[in-house]
Amino acid sequence: MVAVLGPNAVGKSTLLQTLAGLHKATGNILLDGVELMTQSPGQRVRLVGYLPQTLPQPTSLVAYEAMLSAVRAVRPDLPTKRAESLVSETFNALGLSDLALRRLAEMSGGQRQMIGLAQVLVRKPRLLLLDEPTSALDLRWQLSVIKTVRTITTRDGAICLMAVHDINLAMRFCDVVIVLGKPGLLAAGPPAEVMTSDILREAYGVEGRVERCSLDMPVVLIDHAVETR
Numbered sequence: 001m002v003a004v005l006g007p008n009a010v011g012k013s014t015l016l017q018t019l020a021g022l023h024k025a026t027g028n029i030l031l032d033g034v035e036l037m038t039q040s041p042g043q044r045v046r047l048v049g050y051l052p053q054t055l056p057q058p059t060s061l062v063a064y065e066a067m068l069s070a071v072r073a074v075r076p077d078l079p080t081k082r083a084e085s086l087v088s089e090t091f092n093a094l095g096l097s098d099l100a101l102r103r104l105a106e107m108s109g110g111q112r113q114m115i116g117l118a119q120v121l122v123r124k125p126r127l128l129l130l131d132e133p134t135s136a137l138d139l140r141w142q143l144s145v146i147k148t149v150r151t152i153t154t155r156d157g158a159i160c161l162m163a164v165h166d167i168n169l170a171m172r173f174c175d176v177v178i179v180l181g182k183p184g185l186l187a188a189g190p191p192a193e194v195m196t197s198d199i200l201r202e203a204y205g206v207e208g209r210v211e212r213c214s215l216d217m218p219v220v221l222i223d224h225a226v227e228t229r
């Protein structure tokens, strides 16, 4: 699990979109030694699952249908029973079974965000690209959704790159954080090593510190914005 951190407009979404093949780019993107840049969109979508920042459209489809068509789009060869069991497994893992027969148009923004994430997970990609997957979720769902993403990522041996603004969520659940700034990559590594007062100042322009909570988890506290002259 890798968190992609950095201030607004620094390029977090652009990075994920580029890895997903949505922008022209130069250079190399290697996944397990496979060059993604030369893969066809059809090949790439089987390896890479992308969750955009925008929520799924509030269509008249029920969640179950939306999930089944997400599986069918990348695995048309899969027997119906297998596709259906993948959908059920994913709903159960995320705790979303109650929403299975609800229309997306009748769901709240947060519920649609969770269905969007479920549509990515159900395809079992090798690389998950999640752009602010918890932005519309309440505190309980933020924790449970990211915990489930971590469990599934670990179980399937997948890689997850997640753009987030919540540094504490990133520190708690990610193995690695990368911090983007105006000049490019500012830092990358284990959260406890990367997240320092210096990087908070350099990346975000704030004075802050990393403390430990009573559960001994690292917590970033922000004191104030750096004064600009």
Ligand SMILES: Nc1ncnc2c1ncn2[C@@H]1O[C@H](COP(=O)(O)OP(=O)(O)OP(=O)(O)O)[C@@H](O)[C@H]1O
Pocket (backbone or CB within 6 Å): 006, 007, 008, 009, 010, 011, 012, 013, 014, 015
């Ligand atoms: N490497 C880059 N070179 C040129 N333009 C870039 C680059 N990265 C991002 N941009 C441009 O900067 C703008 C904002 O980028 P992006 O949406 O990726 O930022 P973000 O970090 O995801 O922001 P936010 O946290 O506000 O969602 C976009 O218009 C994008 O085209």
